[in-house]
């Protein structure tokens with residue numbers, strides 16, 4: 001007795017679970033809900049366009065009002081595309097798409113051949129013909145077949161119906177588009193699971209290692225080309241090309257000579273290494289009372305700083321100046337190192353206390369007996385690298401998606417329902433109605449043409465065109 | 475460029491702009507008056523403008539050897555030429571010459587604005603030196619142009635549907651004023667609730683306009699002469715159905731270019747991200763357009779919002795936000 005009631009309880013719990021599941025599927029399969037999810041996706045995507053991404057917290061504190069800066073950091077809006085919300089919404093969209101595909105797209109877009117109430121379909125017409133039913137039926141089949149319609153006949157309760165389909169195959173267009181989107185999602189997930197990326201810089205004459213793969217890049221030489229171009233608003237110095245000559249050693253331990261040029265990534269063991277930036281590292285020499293003392297332990301790149309021992313002051317190499325304008329002593333426009341110098345910035349703790357432009361090869365007095373010389377520059381090359389095994393999958397998905405869009409938009413599946421009956425007053429009546437996967441308006445003109453052609457030609461002789469048989473809703 | 479070449483460039487540009495301005499005025503007059511003569515004059519003028527502009531871009535390329543779509547001038551110039559070309563194709567195929575006024579006016583504004591970015595010819599920065607620029611940029615710009623033409627159709631749709639609502643409520647208010655009583659109030663609410671459905675399913679989707687037109691209202695007569703709402707909706711759908719696959723292909727070719735040039739096909743750069751947002755908005759449009767209860771004014775609004783987002787992606791991102799795609803690097 002007790003066991004049975006427990007069983008009953010179990011069954012009802014199962015039934016209610018089943019019901020909740022059905023409700024959930026129904027919600028997710030609802031197109032309006034899916035569109036709502038797409039809207040949230042669009043909004044999150046736009047937030048990332050408007051708010052700078054991937055900066056450090058001080059950047060937001062400096063550039064936004066304090067409450068907004070706090071909100072940006074707390075809600076992960078500084079790295080929105082990798083936030084839980086963003087990935088979550090994509091997950092929900094995929095679930096919604098899957099639910100809709102199985103419960104709506106497949107059954108609705110690929111419907112069975114069933115009889116309809118002709119008058120109830122907005123696109124319908126009735127034509128009276130002075131001929132026996134069988135002859136009309138035969139002629140109709142020929143009429144539609146000749147015009148590229150696929151005609152199928154079915155009998156329902158002793159009544160024969162003819163169904164004429166156009167672009168029936170294209171009913172799968174939506175399915176193809178949805179599958180394409182799913183394949184892209186799988187491809188991007190493969191990168192998340194197995195791929196990696198990063199960046200590094202390497203000075204001419206030095207070697208860098210990609211930590212994940214162990215590949216080594218020994219930079220022999222970096223070269224760039226910048227051309228002065230005369231435009232309406234004056235001379236503009238346009239970067240034209242930059243290229244690194246390096247020896248790259250992959251997993252097989254064999255060093256290969258490589259030319260890594262901007263726009264032309266170099267492939268080492270499936271990892272793409274590409275030329276992204278370059279700069280001028282500076283070899284600074286520090287002296288105190290004329291004697292060399294410990295300064296920076298390596299050539300500094302733009303933005304790097306070193307502390308002057310025992311003074312609490314730090315010196316930052318702010319930027320490289322290619323050409324110092326001799327007339328003004330200020331930085332000139334030409335970025336090429338014709339008459340180069342560097343801008344340094346001195347800090348007392350966090351406080352900037354002064355800056356100076358030092359021509360290369362000369363020294364500047366820092367006070368307390370310290371002098372700093374920008375001795376020479378060394379070109380360095382900046383690379384980014386990326387290993388993404390999901391790329392072929394994303395590529396396939398993109399083209400499947402595109403094919404799905406084109407099939408859905410350019411091949412309109414339409415179905416004509418044709419019922420040929422004897423009329424009480426003699427002769428035959430042809431009832432014809434049309435449906436498409438995209439409503440009636442898009443097919444109205446075409447349907448009008450078909451009906452007109454039916455009435456006009458092909459031996460379907462009409463004796464009467466009843467007023468109610470006009471196109472459109474009765 | 476030497477002076478002769480420069481003057482060819484200038485002449486073609488002036489022909490393009492003047493044709494757009496004149497064409498816009500003539501076709502706007504056609505839109506307002508429906509005189510067939512104006513259409514007969516306006517359409518060839520639009521064609522001349524479009525051809526002159528394409529020749530101008532081609533001439534620039536031929537004379538300097540530099541692909542002209544590497545700066546905002548070239549890109550906006552192509553945008554207006556493609557918008558006019560898409561308009562012309564649809565106008566000839568579906569008798570949509572009435573659209574010419576707004577489309578040509580927008581093309582003239584785009585081209586006029588483009589000239590403020592006309593710096594002459596400069597070689598592209600390394601990031602843009604690739605054959606992909608010849609594939610990706612024209613596709614993307616053509617999709618923007620298609621969305622612009624679609625938004626013009628949407629605006630006309632919204633105008634007609636909005637005026638229908640206004641005439642309907644005016645007509646009903648008139649009835650209430652004469653008959654009075656709560657009964658008619660109820661019928662007005664019923665009408666308001668189903669106004670959109672009636673627009674779609676009845677043969678005459680704008681009965682209030684028809685009624686006012688029959689009663690001699692000039693504005694209503696003009697509105698009644700516009701294509702039906704159903705037809706405008708179908709046209710808007712067809713044009714977006716050109717734009718969305720092009721935008722998808724544009725994003726895909728952009729990703730292929732990025733993969734080839736920078737090793738990563740997607741970098742969440744503001745431009746590609748803004749294009750993704752626009753793509754999502756048009757995907758929303760396509761889905762809602764399959765629902766009868768959404769097809770109509772609501773989808774027309776989404777087309778307008780989609781175009782605003784396209785303009786943000788096209789110009790807003792270049793102007794306000796810098797990234798890999800800002801032409802000045």
Ligand code: HEM
Pocket residue numbers: 028029030031033034035037038093094096097100101104105108109174177178181401404405408409437438757760761763764765
């Ligand atoms: C948010 C989740 C999604 C849901 C719930 C969903 C659902 C649906 C449904 C039910 C239809 C058929 C409508 C009908 O015939 O009555 C449809 C059509 C379509 N879907 Fe989706 N879908 C989703 C996401 C997507 C995505 C991300 C794409 C990618 C482009 C896409 C592309 C399409 C296309 C192209 C159509 C055909 C539209 C037309 O024929 O005008 N869908 N979708």
